[in-house]
Amino acid sequence: MEKVNLADKFSRIFEHWSPKIVAELDDYEVKLAKVEGEFVWHEHRDVDELFLIIDGELVIEMRDGAVTLGRGEMYVVPKGVEHKPSAAAECKILLLERKGTVNTGTAESDLTVAEPERI
Numbered sequence: 001m002e003k004v005n006l007a008d009k010f011s012r013i014f015e016h017w018s019p020k021i022v023a024e025l026d027d028y029e030v031k032l033a034k035v036e037g038e039f040v041w042h043e044h045r046d047v048d049e050l051f052l053i054i055d056g057e058l059v060i061e062m063r064d065g066a067v068t069l070g071r072g073e074m075y076v077v078p079k080g081v082e083h084k085p086s087a088a089a090e091c092k093i094l095l096l097e098r099k100g101t102v103n104t105g106t107a108e109s110d111l112t113v114a115e116p117e118r119i
Contacts, residue, residue: 006054010034010092012119017111019095019103021118031095031116038086042107047098049077056091060084 001023009022009032017039019031035058051058052074059068060075061084067075077083104112 004030006032006094009119010054016090017103018113019116021116024099027099028096029099029101029116031097032119033093033095034090035085035087035093036090039084040104040107040109040111041082041084042105042109043082044077044079044097044101044105046079047101048079049101050096051075051077051085052094052096054092054094056087056089058091058093059086061086 004022006022009020013020013032013034016034016036019033021029022032023030032054051060051069053069053071055071057068057070059066060077062077063082069075102112102114103116
């Protein structure tokens with residue numbers, strides 16, 4: 001394992017909503033993504049999902065409310081909770097997810113990334 005420079009890794013990401021793997025620990029992957037606009041409503045039936053905001057602002061809507069996150073803030077969406085992230089302007093996020101977790105969960109979408117690239 002080598003050290004990971006987040007600024008360098010983010011400079012290699014050009015598309016929105018396409019997470020990239022930057023590290024692994026135990027049965028988890030650390031992913032980075034640039035996001036802007038709205039994602040799809042989805043859930044992860046068997047896994048929690050951690051969002052850490054590196055830069056920008058992210059809103060995570062859930063059926064019973066929403067949470068707004070800014071730089072340096074994080075939130076864990078519990079397994080089975082339907083949610084829809086969105087960002088009015090480009091936002092850089094770090095995700096911690098169990099290996100094999102598909103970004104759109106149970107939803108089918110043109111934003112689905114079944115096998116994220118490792119950068």
